[in-house]
Amino acid sequence: MTAFLESTDVPHRHVTAADWENIYIVGDPHGCRAELDTLCAALDLSDDDLLVFVGDLVRKGPDSKGVLDRVRNAPNMLTVRGNNEEKLLRGDKTLEELTDDDLEWIASLPVVITLPDTLVVHGGIDPEKPRADHSVDDFQNTRSLVPGGSYDPPYWFEEYAGPERVFFGHTVLEAPIVREHAVGLDTGCVYGGELTAYDWRRDELIAVSAAETVVDRRDEKFIEPTQSIDAEYTCVPK
Numbered sequence: 001m002t003a004f005l006e007s008t009d010v011p012h013r014h015v016t017a018a019d020w021e022n023i024y025i026v027g028d029p030h031g032c033r034a035e036l037d038t039l040c041a042a043l044d045l046s047d048d049d050l051l052v053f054v055g056d057l058v059r060k061g062p063d064s065k066g067v068l069d070r071v072r073n074a075p076n077m078l079t080v081r082g083n084n085e086e087k088l089l090r091g092d093k094t095l096e097e098l099t100d101d102d103l104e105w106i107a108s109l110p111v112v113i114t115l116p117d118t119l120v121v122h123g124g125i126d127p128e129k130p131r132a133d134h135s136v137d138d139f140q141n142t143r144s145l146v147p148g149g150s151y152d153p154p155y156w157f158e159e160y161a162g163p164e165r166v167f168f169g170h171t172v173l174e175a176p177i178v179r180e181h182a183v184g185l186d187t188g189c190v191y192g193g194e195l196t197a198y199d200w201r202r203d204e205l206i207a208v209s210a211a212e213t214v215v216d217r218r219d220e221k222f223i224e225p226t227q228s229i230d231a232e233y234t235c236v237p238k
Helices: 002-006 033-043 064-072 083-090 100-107 136-141
Strands: 012-014 022-026 049-053 077-079 112-115 118-120 165-168 182-184 194-199 204-209 232-236
Touching: 022 033, 033 049, 033 064, 033 194, 033 204, 064 077, 064 100, 083 100, 083 136
Parallel strands: 012 112, 022 049, 049 077, 118 165, 165 182, 204 232
Antiparallel strands: 022 194, 112 118, 194 204
16 A cells, blocks of 8 residues: 555655544535534544544635634644645635645645555545556546546446545535445535544444535535445434
């Protein structure tokens, strides 16, 4: 795993699992600070527990600066750089509340975080492409395997067969995807869904319901999971 990452120019960070009591991997917050605070409280998060985000801390929601500040200032929170962070760095989108120092921090973020037998990315992995050939854009934006078909099946996670288990966001889901080699966690908090965390050690899901629908999204832009395996699921209502 590490060798493949070292053979590319893609920024990555390895996490030593033994350093942490509990490890949670969290779906896209999109500026929903209140829901993030509620999730942390539901997890009873301590300084010995680690939160790893799949990216897209910012944009669309009501408090991008609040989410970014909480993650940035917490020694037990890490995130990969999502496509919405990348849009800020490219100048395609702007957030006036973010400082130059905030943007420098975003630029320093890894695109891949590794744990034992685990990759955390924002978008996904192209099972049809050698790992060493993956670009930042591949890890941030892979979804459909149809050229130009962003929400047209088949999706990468339907074809991917490991060896690592890949945790991802980016693709908005009606419910989490839990497969042997792929776990999708973007359950559309900013669209009135949930903010979902996966307990990496116990294979359990914990979610909090969104307090409001900040952005309306068409039904066809939510993907219904298929062939998920069982995982214990707890949802904290709004």
